[in-house]
Amino acid sequence: TTEQRKAANPDKSILLRASAGSGKTKVLIDRIGRLLLDGADLKSIVALTFTKKAATEIQKRLLVRFREYVIADDNELRDKLNKMTGDEPTEENCTRARVLYEEMLDDQAGLQIGTIHSWCQGLLNRFADEANVDPSFVVIEETDELWEEAVAKLEKEFSSDKPALAELAKLGKKPGSVRDKLKEVLNNRVEIDRWSDKVADQNNVAVPLDKRTDLFNELVTDLLDNVYGKGGIKEQSDVIAFAKNCAIQLKTDLSKLEDVEGDDPTKGFIKKMAEFRSTIDSIAELNDSNPAILTRLKILILTGTGTLRVISGRKQNKELRSEVFYEICKDSLLAFALFDIICIVEKNIIQLKYGLRAVDIYDSLKARDRVLDFHDLERKTRELLHGDFNLSQWIKYRTDCGIKHFLVDEFQDTNRVQWDILKPFMDEIICAEDDRTLFLVGDVKQSIYRFRGACPEIFGEVATKYRDITEQLNLPTNFRSTKLLVDKTGEIFQKNVLSELLPDGEIENVKQLPYRNDTPGRIVYHTIAEEGELTQRREAVAKHAANIVQQLLKTDYKPRDILILSRYRTSIKYYEEALRAIGVPFVPSGRGALAETCEINDILNLLRWLMYRDDDAALAGVLRSPIFRFSQADLQELLTFRLRSNKTLWEELSEHKLQWPELIYLLNEWLHCAGNS
Numbered sequence: 001t002t003e004q005r006k007a008a009n010p011d012k013s014i015l016l017r018a019s020a021g022s023g024k025t026k027v028l029i030d031r032i033g034r035l036l037l038d039g040a041d042l043k044s045i046v047a048l049t050f051t052k053k054a055a056t057e058i059q060k061r062l063l064v065r066f067r068e069y070v071i072a073d074d075n076e077l078r079d080k081l082n083k084m085t086g087d088e089p090t091e092e093n094c095t096r097a098r099v100l101y102e103e104m105l106d107d108q109a110g111l112q113i114g115t116i117h118s119w120c121q122g123l124l125n126r127f128a129d130e131a132n133v134d135p136s137f138v139v140i141e142e143t144d145e146l147w148e149e150a151v152a153k154l155e156k157e158f159s160s161d162k163p164a165l166a167e168l169a170k171l172g173k174k175p176g177s178v179r180d181k182l183k184e185v186l187n188n189r190v191e192i193d194r195w196s197d198k199v200a201d202q203n204n205v206a207v208p209l210d211k212r213t214d215l216f217n218e219l220v221t222d223l224l225d226n227v228y229g230k231g232g233i234k235e236q237s238d239v240i241a242f243a244k245n246c247a248i249q250l251k252t253d254l255s256k257l258e259d260v261e262g263d264d265p266t267k268g269f270i271k272k273m274a275e276f277r278s279t280i281d282s283i284a285e286l287n288d289s290n291p292a293i294l295t296r297l298k299i300l301i302l303t304g305t306g307t308l309r310v311i312s313g314r315k316q317n318k319e320l321r322s323e324v325f326y327e328i329c330k331d332s333l334l335a336f337a338l339f340d341i342i343c344i345v346e347k348n349i350i351q352l353k354y355g356l357r358a359v360d361i362y363d364s365l366k367a368r369d370r371v372l373d374f375h376d377l378e379r380k381t382r383e384l385l386h387g388d389f390n391l392s393q394w395i396k397y398r399t400d401c402g403i404k405h406f407l408v409d410e411f412q413d414t415n416r417v418q419w420d421i422l423k424p425f426m427d428e429i430i431c432a433e434d435d436r437t438l439f440l441v442g443d444v445k446q447s448i449y450r451f452r453g454a455c456p457e458i459f460g461e462v463a464t465k466y467r468d469i470t471e472q473l474n475l476p477t478n479f480r481s482t483k484l485l486v487d488k489t490g491e492i493f494q495k496n497v498l499s500e501l502l503p504d505g506e507i508e509n510v511k512q513l514p515y516r517n518d519t520p521g522r523i524v525y526h527t528i529a530e531e532g533e534l535t536q537r538r539e540a541v542a543k544h545a546a547n548i549v550q551q552l553l554k555t556d557y558k559p560r561d562i563l564i565l566s567r568y569r570t571s572i573k574y575y576e577e578a579l580r581a582i583g584v585p586f587v588p589s590g591r592g593a594l595a596e597t598c599e600i601n602d603i604l605n606l607l608r609w610l611m612y613r614d615d616d617a618a619l620a621g622v623l624r625s626p627i628f629r630f631s632q633a634d635l636q637e638l639l640t641f642r643l644r645s646n647k648t649l650w651e652e653l654s655e656h657k658l659q660w661p662e663l664i665y666l667l668n669e670w671l672h673c674a675g676n677s
Contacts, residue, residue: 003475005086010034010405013430013438013470015463017509021480024441025054028409029061030084031439032111035405036100037081037093042110043402048119048422049409055114058409062111066101116418117374120381124372127395131384133372140371145624145632147186150362151179152629154354167350185355186362189375190415190453195219212356220349227345236342237289243335244283244293250301251280253328260321261313268312276300294339301329302336369632378417385424396424403429404436411442411462415453419462430469438470444502445493445510460506476513483514488523524548542574550582559585602627609650610674616642616649623653628663 004023007016008030018024028047035045049055069077074094081089081097089097104111112119121139128135140146158164171181185192196215199222200206205215228234233242254273261269279300283293303309311325366372372380385392406429408414408422429436440462447456463472478486490511492498499507526544549562566572579586605621612618620639623630642652650667657664671677 001475001477002086003473003477004030005084007031007441007473007475008034008084010038010040010437011435013466014440015466015470015472016439016441016475017443017473018441018475019443019478019510019512020446021478022475022512023479024409024443024475025058025061027475028407028439028441029058029065031407032058032062032113033065033100034085035437036103037085037096039096040405042103042107043112044404045407046112046119046403046405047407047409048114048116050115050413052115052118054409055118059111059113063101063104066097066104069097070101116421117377120377120421123381123384123395123399124377126399127384130391130395131380133380134370136370138369138371139377140366140373143373146365146369146371147183147358147362148626149629149631150358150365151182153361153365154182154358157357158354164354168354170347170350171354181351182355182358185351186359188453189359190378190417192356193379194416195222212360213353216353216356219352223345223349223352227341233338234342236291236339236346239335239339239342240291240293241288242338243297243332244286244288246331246335247280247283247293247297250328250332251277256324256328257311257321260317260324262317266313269314272311294336297332298336301332308333365632369636378415378421382417382420385421396428399425404434405429405439406437407439407441409441410446411440412444412447412456412459413442413454414458415455416458417453419455419458426466430466438466440470444506445498456502460504474509476511477515478512479515481514481516482521483517484521484523486512486514488525492525538571538574539578542571542578545575546578546582546584549579549584553584598625606670610670610676613650613671613676614648619649619653623663630663 001023004027007014007018007027010031016024016027018027032045032047036042047055047058049058068080072080077094077097078089081093112122117139124131124133124137125135128137158168168178172178192212196212196219199218200215202222203218205218224234233239254276258265258273265273279296283296286293301309308322308326308329311321313321366376384395403425406422406425414422426438429438440459442459444456444459447454481489493502493510494507502510545564549564552562553559564575566575576586576588602622602625605618605625606627609615609618609622620635622628623635624632638649638652638656642649645652653660653667654664668677
């Protein structure tokens, strides 16, 4: 299309808003192709996308296209180039097009197409000494085993510390729940590290990345100051004392309710006032820090669902009586809210305390194994580019002097650390007075990597920052989805819940024009259960969905024609319960998945090894599993000994029985039970 050709124009810096199905990948490939066609060197182009799969797809499609240029006759080649550029190609263009395939094959590492993490890895490998990283570091994508080892070490560290165990118990009733809370700290390291940097600067302290717990007290102070303000109520005991005063004042204010009822109150009203005074008198006798104060006051003025009680009385006074009751209970309601906030903050402080310690242990394990994860790649690259001024300037010069064209796909999923990394290179390109170009493409409504710190607001900020020096375009047409789906998606994003999540100024950009107009059907948007507990809301949504299914089954639809999708795996059980309640047959989402779980694979490894003791791979899997939680370092040491001695892993392990007596005893017992001792 004309819009796609305009966006692929290699002569201009472009910021492109492109929704799903609009052909943005084609535009990206066209732009790289046109840059190379115009004579750009392979090494002068950097194209970053968010996943390895997408990077591989771009490289593959470029090679396929360039191969077509080689085998096409002259007329076919001219047609292909004309379709891509919109202009009649010159002889020079045709000659250049026929050598692109050979150039890419000869120098496949020349064109830098990859993820931002692979690009950071390249920078750290190149400047390992300056970045203070081991030159032989390995990047790990699957970090679960290392994290589990870190949590196991944390649990062992505090296993005999009763106050610590009591604090950890507040994070969850089950060990799994506690571990989930600790992992939230790991998953939010981008935000926590930025917060830590800010607090460290404010307090003029330097905190190494593997010593986050050293900053814990300063982080707590900053958190409390931001939540409560300096000098505000921060302790549960203070709120309880405040609630006691509220109760005493409420007893005095009951006279305002009695004034509403007048000289002839109902028996029910008289009884309720007596009940109020009696309960408040019992509260007044309690110690100022007794939690029972809040409990009794809550039962007195709130229902079981948390709403304000209705005081019985004369029917004609009902509305005024409710208004007065609300007014005299305002301070008590404030006390309840304050107490809830303090409980949440205290739980968050516990989560932060032990989460930071677990992350510190996790970092030490990575150092032991000489590995980095994706977060390390981002963090260490950022430090490399924004640390010592002279060093960072030299590194930027060495890096960006060869980059002339910078392209970033899925820009809406960029996080703050990644933006800190990209910004110096983009600023250099934008401010240059030569033929260097910048190309950013994204769609804020598709930002799905919040769990990695993605910040879609960056897209709008960059659009404003580069407003006068980039051409900002939009691909309005969706070629993939049906008209019904395109129209409904645009409509949904205009509604309150989703529109409020969009960055400022982006609400109009989520609308698309449908290319297809060929499909029947309907989309119904339901808003259900906006209030209540999360479980109640999910149950209500599931029951509503089950009712829709029931209505569909009364027509020509069969159960096999219907698919229910849920955003959260944990919600599926509510749909299953709702369908079961109305007698609708369904296939459970987890059918067949049990055999694919890590736990089953661990057991299978154990069974394989018990049957065949020379299966080193199976034994290694058993040792590293949660059955024994063998560390990577210990396993690596054993494997090294095994290679030197030419023994099996079990034989080598048996020679270290003094080091792991319980483990070897258990394995011997299991071998005996299996008849293979």
